[in-house]
Amino acid sequence: MRKLVVIAVVLAGLWSGYWFIGAKGVESAFNTWIDDRRAEGWVSQAQDVSTRGFPNRFDTIFSGLELADPDTGLAWRAEEFQILALSYQPNHVIAVWPGQQVISSPLQNITFQADNFKGSLVFDPSPDLPLDRSSIVIENLTMQSNAGWTAGLEAGQIATRKSSVAPNRHDIHFEATGLLPASSFVQGFGNGELLPSVFERALLKASVDFTGPWDRHAVETARPQITRIAISDLDAKWGELGLKAVGTVDVDARGIPTGEVAIKAKNWRKMVEIAEASGVLAPELVSTVTGALQFVAGLSGNSETLDVTLRLSGGAVFLGPIPIGAAPIIRIR
Secondary structure (H helix, E strand, O other), X not given: OHHHHHHHHHHHHHHHHHHHHXXXXXXXXXXXXXXXXXXXXXXXXXXXXXXXXXXXXXXXXXXXXXXXXXXXXXXXXXXXXXXXXXXXXXXXXXXXXXXXXXXXXXXXXXXXXXXXXXXXXXXXXXXXXXXXXXXXXXXXXXXXXXXXXEEEEEEEEEEEEEOOOOOOEEEEEEEEXXXXXXXXXXXXXXXXXXXXXXXXXXXXXXXXXXXXXXXHHHXXXXXXXXXXXXXXXXXXXXXXXXXXXXXXXXXXXXXXXXXXXXXXXXXXXXXXXXXXXXXXXOHHHHHHHHHHHHHHHHHOOOOOEEEEEEEEEOOEEEEOOEEEEEOOOOOOO
């Protein structure tokens, strides 16, 4: 019995030593990372970095955290940010964002406020910490910009997983309810009268290829850029509008997409109204596009539902031979 007690005491002492050494190592690594960014010209500071959670956790809390990348002009400020991990599984962390945080760019400052903003991230056990999979949950999010717009989200979840099929490919699943688009975006559609303010639901399943891995260098140096998007399921409902889509586009170094996307749209005439009101569709093309879409819709047997393939080429979006708008530029800042 005495031997068992001695063994237990020795093991407890060894584990305690491991935890305290590990905790100090975690704190030192984060402080070194902050100092290294500052040496590279970033705004990089934290009022306090502390690790707690003895005996089974390394829970690191950052207070007064501020980061700004001079190359992109992006900055992030949070009063508190937490990275939580089991002491025996440090490559799997829980990230807890604060109730309020601010993201800034050269164009605007956006204040985020949420009841819950939490993520689970699993990294490969490598010094570069490449992301293997993640899951982020957001509840009751509001966004307010000093550029004059507001947006929000009742509930949302995004999950990613590194693909085993191709390097630097991630499978992505996103779903949201009660999505409130930017007020300036909605008001652009006929002063907000063509659409309700809230997007009822949205679902996206896709595979996305990047120019490089999402690891610590993606934060420290440059964000990987998208080279290919394969949409396996997009399903959204916004007021009277229903939209489904599948397709694949390749994205060049300038961020210009090329490819085809098959669209199934319910109440497509309202979409034409919205495109005209927002300026995406030139007034002189409305009659031509409406006629072409009416013909295509009639082929499906339901004049209110449109089954059509959109072609993206040369920086424009085409319906058959008709250009109907500019293609979006796909760049990660």
